[in-house]
Amino acid sequence: MSTFHPLRVTSVERLTDDAVAVTLAVPAPLRTAFRSSPGQHIALRRRDGEGREIRRTYSLCGPAREAPEELRIGIRGVAGGEFSTYAVKELAVGDVVEALPPSGRFILEPRPGRFAAVVGGSGITPVLSIATTLLEREPEARFCLIRSDRSAASTMFLEDVADLKDRFPGRFQLVTALSREEQQAGLPTGRLDERRLTSLLPALVPVDEVDGWYLCGPLGLVEGASRALRGLNVPRARIHQEIFHAEEIPATATASGSATESAARDRAAATVLATLDGRSGTWPMDDGESVLETVLRNRADAPYACKGGVCGTCRVRLVSGEVRMDRNYALEPEELDAGYVLACQSHPLTSAVEVDFDA
Ligand code: FES
Structure with a gap:
C-alpha cells in the first residue's frame, strides 16, 4: 500500500492558464494495484533542488476502472505550490513521476439513485470521476452538479463537463455560478455561500430525495454547503466532503482546548x-x-x-x-x-x- 511506483507521463493537456490534466500510463503488472474507486486520489512525490522530498495528492478525474491502463489527474497551480508549480510549468510527455496507488474515502460506488455535488474551483476533479463513472455504469442514476468558479476562463474541465451534458441529457444536470462575471441567462453569479445555497438547492433538486451529496473545494465553500444542507434537514450520513489545500486551513481548527x-x-x-x-x-x-x-x-x-x-x-x-x-x-x-x-x-x-x- 505504501510503495511508490514510477509512472510515465503520456499527455499533458492545458485546461486553463494555471491548470493541467496529466495522463499517466500504468504498466500491466501494476494495473490491479492502481485500481480505483470514483473520487479517489493518488499521492505523487518528487525531490526539489536541495533533495527535499515533496509529496502532494491529486484527484483522479477519469472514470474509475478495475485495471486501468492509464490514470488522468487534474492539477491546478497554487501560489507558491512546490509541486503544482512544477507540474503546471515543467511536467512534459515522457517524464516519469512516482505515485502511490489510489486511496481516499470521498467515493461513490455506482448505484441507482439521485446524487448531487457542490464544487468550487479544482474541487470539480474527483466529482468529474464520480459523475462520469456513475452515469456510464448505472442507467438508473441521476446526477446534479452545482459548480462555482471565478470565471469561465478559470474553470477546469469545461469540455469534459459539457460532454456529460451531451451524453446524458436526461440524467445529468449542471448549474454554474461564476463569481467574477456578469450575469448570463439562467446562471447565478457570485459566491455560493450558505445563504445562497439554502435558497438555490431546493429550487434545483428535491433535496430530501438526494441519496448522497458530494462537497469538494475550498474550506469556506464546503463548510457553507454542509451547513446549508444540515439546515435543510439532510442527514449527516448523506453528506460527503473533501477539502482542498491544507495550507488555507487554520492550524487550530479542531484543536481540543x-x-x-x-x-x-x-x-x-x-x-x-x-x-x-x-x-x-x-x-x-x-x-x-x-x-x-x-x-x-x-x-x-x-x-x-x-x-x-x-x-x-x-x-x-x-x-x-x-x-x-x-x-x-x-x-x-x-x-x-x-x-x-x-x-x-x-x-x-x-x-x-x-x-x-x-x-
Ligand atoms: S498526510 Fe494527509 S491527512 Fe495526514
Whole structure:
C-alpha cells in the first residue's frame, strides 16, 4: 500500500492558464494495484533542488476502472505550490513521476439513485470521476452538479463537463455560478455561500430525495454547503466532503482546548508502537512530534502526503492509548467512531500509543 511506483507521463493537456490534466500510463503488472474507486486520489512525490522530498495528492478525474491502463489527474497551480508549480510549468510527455496507488474515502460506488455535488474551483476533479463513472455504469442514476468558479476562463474541465451534458441529457444536470462575471441567462453569479445555497438547492433538486451529496473545494465553500444542507434537514450520513489545500486551513481548527494541549505536551516520554506492512516497531517520541513524525524517523515507508489533516493518506487505527488530533478534514464521523485517526495530526495523551497502518 505504501510503495511508490514510477509512472510515465503520456499527455499533458492545458485546461486553463494555471491548470493541467496529466495522463499517466500504468504498466500491466501494476494495473490491479492502481485500481480505483470514483473520487479517489493518488499521492505523487518528487525531490526539489536541495533533495527535499515533496509529496502532494491529486484527484483522479477519469472514470474509475478495475485495471486501468492509464490514470488522468487534474492539477491546478497554487501560489507558491512546490509541486503544482512544477507540474503546471515543467511536467512534459515522457517524464516519469512516482505515485502511490489510489486511496481516499470521498467515493461513490455506482448505484441507482439521485446524487448531487457542490464544487468550487479544482474541487470539480474527483466529482468529474464520480459523475462520469456513475452515469456510464448505472442507467438508473441521476446526477446534479452545482459548480462555482471565478470565471469561465478559470474553470477546469469545461469540455469534459459539457460532454456529460451531451451524453446524458436526461440524467445529468449542471448549474454554474461564476463569481467574477456578469450575469448570463439562467446562471447565478457570485459566491455560493450558505445563504445562497439554502435558497438555490431546493429550487434545483428535491433535496430530501438526494441519496448522497458530494462537497469538494475550498474550506469556506464546503463548510457553507454542509451547513446549508444540515439546515435543510439532510442527514449527516448523506453528506460527503473533501477539502482542498491544507495550507488555507487554520492550524487550530479542531484543536481540543488548552488543557488537553498541555496534557499532550507533558507526554514527551511517550512511545509509539506501530504496525506497517505487517512489521511492528516501538519507538520513543521526541517532544512535540506527531505520531507520523516518530514513525517516519524509523520507517521511511510510512504513508503520508499533505501532513495537513486533509488527504487521509496517513490514516491509522488506534489500537491502544489516546491521542489528540490537531485537525481533521479527512475522516468521517463513522471512521472516528471505529477508532481511526490521522497519524500526521495525532499527539499522545497517554504514555504509550499503538497504531496500525494496515487496518
Ligand atoms: S498526510 Fe494527509 S491527512 Fe495526514
